[in-house]
Amino acid sequence: MKTLTFLCALLISASTFASDKYTEQMTKHIHTVYTAKTTEEYQAAINALDRIALAEKTKWEPYYYSAFGNLMLATNENDGGKKDSYLNLALAAVEKGKAIAPTESELIALEGFVHMIRITVDPATRGQQYSGMAFQSFGKALGINPNNPRAQALMAQMQFGTAQFFGSPTTEACGLANKALQQFDTHKSDNPLAPVWGKEMTMELLKQCK
Amino acid sequence: MKALTTLVLFAILIPAFSQTRITGKVTDATGEPIPGANVLIKDSYDGTSSGVDGTFSFVSEEKGPQTLLITFVGFKHFEQVVELSGKDITIVATLKEEINQLDGVVISAGSFTAGEEKRRTILKPVDIAMTAGATADIAGALNTLPGTQKVGESGRLFVRGGDGSEARTFIDGMVVLDAYGPAAPNTPSRGRFLPFMFKGTSFSTGGYSAEYGQALSSALVLTSKDKAEMNQTDIGIFSVGADVAHTQVWDRASVSGKVQYTNVQPYFGLINQLVDWTKAPESFESSAAYRQQVGKTGMFKFFVNFNQSSFSLFNHDILNPIVKQKFDLINRYRYGNASYQQALGTWTLRGGASYSYNQNDVRVDDKPMGETETGIHTKLVAEHSVSDQLEIRIGSEIIHRHYEAARYNEVLGGSEELSFSEMLSATFAEGEYYISNKVVAKAGGRFEYVNLNQSATLSPRLSLAYKPGKQGQFSIAYGSFTQSAQNQYLRMNTQMNPETAQHYIINYQVITNRKTFRIEAYQKEYRNLVKFDTANPQLISNSGTGFARGIELFWRDSETIKNADYWLSYSFLDTKRSYLNFPFVATPAFASAHNFSAVYKHFLSKMKSQVGLTYSFASGRPYHNPNRAVGEFHKDRTPAYHDLSANLAYLPKNNLIVYMSCTNLLGRDNIFGYQYSTSTNAQGHYESRAVRQAANRFLFIGVFITLSKNKSVNQLPNL
Numbered sequence: 001m002k003t004l005t006f007l008c009a010l011l012i013s014a015s016t017f018a019s020d021k022y023t024e025q026m027t028k029h030i031h032t033v034y035t036a037k038t039t040e041e042y043q044a045a046i047n048a049l050d051r052i053a054l055a056e057k058t059k060w061e062p063y064y065y066s067a068f069g070n071l072m073l074a075t076n077e078n079d080g081g082k083k084d085s086y087l088n089l090a091l092a093a094v095e096k097g098k099a100i101a102p103t104e105s106e107l108i109a110l111e112g113f114v115h116m117i118r119i120t121v122d123p124a125t126r127g128q129q130y131s132g133m134a135f136q137s138f139g140k141a142l143g144i145n146p147n148n149p150r151a152q153a154l155m156a157q158m159q160f161g162t163a164q165f166f167g168s169p170t171t172e173a174c175g176l177a178n179k180a181l182q183q184f185d186t187h188k189s190d191n192p193l194a195p196v197w198g199k200e201m202t203m204e205l206l207k208q209c210k
Numbered sequence: 211m212k213a214l215t216t217l218v219l220f221a222i223l224i225p226a227f228s229q230t231r232i233t234g235k236v237t238d239a240t241g242e243p244i245p246g247a248n249v250l251i252k253d254s255y256d257g258t259s260s261g262v263d264g265t266f267s268f269v270s271e272e273k274g275p276q277t278l279l280i281t282f283v284g285f286k287h288f289e290q291v292v293e294l295s296g297k298d299i300t301i302v303a304t305l306k307e308e309i310n311q312l313d314g315v316v317i318s319a320g321s322f323t324a325g326e327e328k329r330r331t332i333l334k335p336v337d338i339a340m341t342a343g344a345t346a347d348i349a350g351a352l353n354t355l356p357g358t359q360k361v362g363e364s365g366r367l368f369v370r371g372g373d374g375s376e377a378r379t380f381i382d383g384m385v386v387l388d389a390y391g392p393a394a395p396n397t398p399s400r401g402r403f404l405p406f407m408f409k410g411t412s413f414s415t416g417g418y419s420a421e422y423g424q425a426l427s428s429a430l431v432l433t434s435k436d437k438a439e440m441n442q443t444d445i446g447i448f449s450v451g452a453d454v455a456h457t458q459v460w461d462r463a464s465v466s467g468k469v470q471y472t473n474v475q476p477y478f479g480l481i482n483q484l485v486d487w488t489k490a491p492e493s494f495e496s497s498a499a500y501r502q503q504v505g506k507t508g509m510f511k512f513f514v515n516f517n518q519s520s521f522s523l524f525n526h527d528i529l530n531p532i533v534k535q536k537f538d539l540i541n542r543y544r545y546g547n548a549s550y551q552q553a554l555g556t557w558t559l560r561g562g563a564s565y566s567y568n569q570n571d572v573r574v575d576d577k578p579m580g581e582t583e584t585g586i587h588t589k590l591v592a593e594h595s596v597s598d599q600l601e602i603r604i605g606s607e608i609i610h611r612h613y614e615a616a617r618y619n620e621v622l623g624g625s626e627e628l629s630f631s632e633m634l635s636a637t638f639a640e641g642e643y644y645i646s647n648k649v650v651a652k653a654g655g656r657f658e659y660v661n662l663n664q665s666a667t668l669s670p671r672l673s674l675a676y677k678p679g680k681q682g683q684f685s686i687a688y689g690s691f692t693q694s695a696q697n698q699y700l701r702m703n704t705q706m707n708p709e710t711a712q713h714y715i716i717n718y719q720v721i722t723n724r725k726t727f728r729i730e731a732y733q734k735e736y737r738n739l740v741k742f743d744t745a746n747p748q749l750i751s752n753s754g755t756g757f758a759r760g761i762e763l764f765w766r767d768s769e770t771i772k773n774a775d776y777w778l779s780y781s782f783l784d785t786k787r788s789y790l791n792f793p794f795v796a797t798p799a800f801a802s803a804h805n806f807s808a809v810y811k812h813f814l815s816k817m818k819s820q821v822g823l824t825y826s827f828a829s830g831r832p833y834h835n836p837n838r839a840v841g842e843f844h845k846d847r848t849p850a851y852h853d854l855s856a857n858l859a860y861l862p863k864n865n866l867i868v869y870m871s872c873t874n875l876l877g878r879d880n881i882f883g884y885q886y887s888t889s890t891n892a893q894g895h896y897e898s899r900a901v902r903q904a905a906n907r908f909l910f911i912g913v914f915i916t917l918s919k920n921k922s923v924n925q926l927p928n929l
Binding site for chain 2: 021025040043044047048050051052054055079080081085089122124129132133135136162163166167168
């Protein structure tokens with residue numbers, strides 16, 4: 001009997017060990033994506049996340065962070081062509097994530113972020129179309145989870161950018177940024193792998209508001 | 211008991227002892243190392259990224275036969291089954307390049323494309339809308355590109371020695387009959403479709419795909435926008451009218467509608483016109499577009515347009531200007547276009563139908579004349595990606611046209627009818643083969659049968675492009691093109707054969723991020739052109755011939771001058787024809803040997819404005835002076851054409867635009883040709899009258915407001 005209990009316990013711990021491996025590995029690579037400095041660091045983390053994504057067929061988080069890594073590479077890139085190819089990879093990862101979790105507010109907000117960075121390649125031509133798509137994604141993300149601080153902050157960023165471009169008042173955008181900042185403090189997710197980025201970006205934005 | 215526990219523990223620990231080390235190197239086909247490739251054992255976490263020198267090394271805890279997968283952007287996946295038994299494994303992986311149709315070679319001979327998506331396009335949709343002098347007309351903007359000739363009194367596209375009827379417009383693959391609105395004699399007409407409706411414009415000045423027929427010189431292929439992204443209402447109030455548009459968006463569908471009214475009367479009241487109007491042009495237009503996404507990849511598009519325009523004027527006799535003739539026109543136009551596209555694995559199916567109805571109700575001194583043309587076009591195309599290197603496309607279409615004209619017959623004292631119905635069926639097939647990212651070849655053919663004269667034609671099309679380096683590329687193209695004789699000749703003799711043209715094109719182009727250089731040379735041979743004798747116009751035949759050849763240059767730079775963008779186009783054209791009533795081979799009246807355009811746009815962010823300037827030049831055009839001997843047909847040339855136009859868009863608020871434009875700032879009196887009296891005066895001379903601009907300048911002022919939830923949206927891209 002004791003043996004059986006022991007075996008059972010062992011099996012359970014073995015299986016939790018397996019799922020812990022996911023969390024453990026993810027945590028490690030998420031940390032790299034958040035802190036990477038060089039393209040090589042990003043690339044290594046993205047590759048690792050892509051490997052996990054391929055092995056785990058039901059998890060959206062690896063795709064999310066793979067997309068996030070490519071998005072960061074895109075923002076650091078000056079060449080329009082390369083920027084677009086990183087964004088294509090980011091969008092492809094978001095799409096795969098959405099196939100697993102179609103109503104995940106974080107994924108939809110990230111999709112909007114991809115559209116937003118798309119504009120920077122050629123604002124005059126892409127502005128209208130992609131700003132529309134970005135606003136739509138942020139709106140959708142907030143519709144699913146009104147407390148998603150990243151969706152809120154990105155919406156604020158987008159409004160701020162357009163207001164600045166046209167030289168109109170940024171009060172509404174700054175109001176949103178303040179709201180987002182509060183949500184960063186109050187919004188807690190049960191998911192240990194849930195995204196936590198964006199607070200600094202919002203504080204930067206609020207600095208410009210003053 | 212203890213033994214068992216040990217055994218179990220041991221069993222769990224075993225994998226730790228049976229790790230397999232996998233080392234190797236990733237290179238491309240030329241042996242260059244690929245850093246950053248993702249190397250992994252499928253369905254496990256095990257793997258690594260290749261280093262700067264392409265090498266990798268990692269340990270896997272998996273056992274038995276497993277799949278090693280190596281991926282890298284721009285290359286095909288590398289897969290190999292490996293046996294993981296604890297023994298070290300060495301892999302040398304050579305990745306095959308993926309055919310990349312975005313940055314790879316593309317066939318560029320003869321074509322200019324404008325799109326939102328691709329960066330490597332020569333013009334963007336916003337360029338078409340914001341080109342000074344074009345007054346937001348697609349043809350107006352394309353007329354600043356090489357290959358076009360300025361024909362100021364027409365407004366249409368005249369491409370490479372071809373006349374205005376030789377350029378055809380297609381929307382979402384479907385033909386548009388009568389793509390230009392009506393215009394008074396010798397005043398420019400405008401395209402019926404506004405640039406903002408389209409996400410992509412491909413303007414081909416020759417050598418185009420076998421998918422497009424019934425165009426001797428040029429195909430203007432317009433791709434309409436997909437589903438709209440947000441609800442908005444647009445209001446425009448301008449010097450010659452007003453419009454209002456609304457767009458409603460759902461999750462997977464959108465509807466937009468627009469109504470527009472224009473009346474030039476108040477404007478003509480302010481600015482003197484050469485034309486003796488009794489009723490200035492007035493037009494009412496409405497259009498609607500519906501978009502529906504179907505499934506994952508399906509898209510249904512539906513578009514309708516209704517237009518009614520009218521005007522009335524007096525034509526004055528050249529010899530005796532007091533004698534005048536009243537000319538009234540009411541034009542009724544309807545266009546409908548439905549198309550559907552669906553991807554099924556490696557296949558894409560698309561099909562559609564279009565309907566055109568154009569009626570010109572003309573009265574000359576209140577005697578009824580006029581014409582009506584109705585066309586129905588149906589088409590089905592299947593595209594198949596055989597591999598990432600080979601793509602084939604086959605399709606079939608039927609274009610049915612019915613034409614009716616009424617002419618007033620003085621002898622009968624009533625109108626007589628001339629009509630015909632033409633049924634054209636065509637089948638085309640085309641293959642595009644990427645030999646590598648450097649070389650692509652496209653070959654195809656188009657078979658057409660016309661029931662009216664039982665003519666069957668087979669038109670081969672061929673093109674090849676080679677990209678030796680990163681940016682520059684060479685293209686060559688050949689194509690045979692046919693087009694039914696124009697309605698006014700076909701109605702006299704329905705047995706007229708199609709006219710034909712052969713195009714030979716060679717092109718070199720360099721596109722960097724923000725600069726484009728392009729040079730193109732071509733030769734074009736015309737056969738079976740309509741020919742008749744002025745004395746006996748009933749004797750009409752296909753015995754006309756002609757040629758056109760030329761060299762064209764294009765330069766665009768949006769990098770050198772900060773916040774500015776400019777392009778320069780030059781075209782040299784040498785063309786002669788023996789057609790219509792020409793007594794012998796001569797240069798047609800619409801052709802000018804030298805055409806030059808300079809377009810400049812500057813964004814002033816502090817003033818929230820964009821200003822644009824366009825200068826156009828065309829050398830003199832031939833005209834016939836009947837006072838000369840027959841042997842001196844088309845010997846004279848008009849003075850050269852010069853035009854400097856400007857526009858200004860000012861955005862005082864996010865959703866408000868003030869737009870102003872003025873053509874011919876310098877007020878030059880451009881002369882397009884001369885008309886001569888039909889009989890001689892007392893001295894035995896034919897008297898002439900110059901064909902001029904109706905007014906030296908055209909001024910346009912408008913205010914455009916956009917109402918939407920998102921206040922940053924404006925109509926700038928629509929202008």
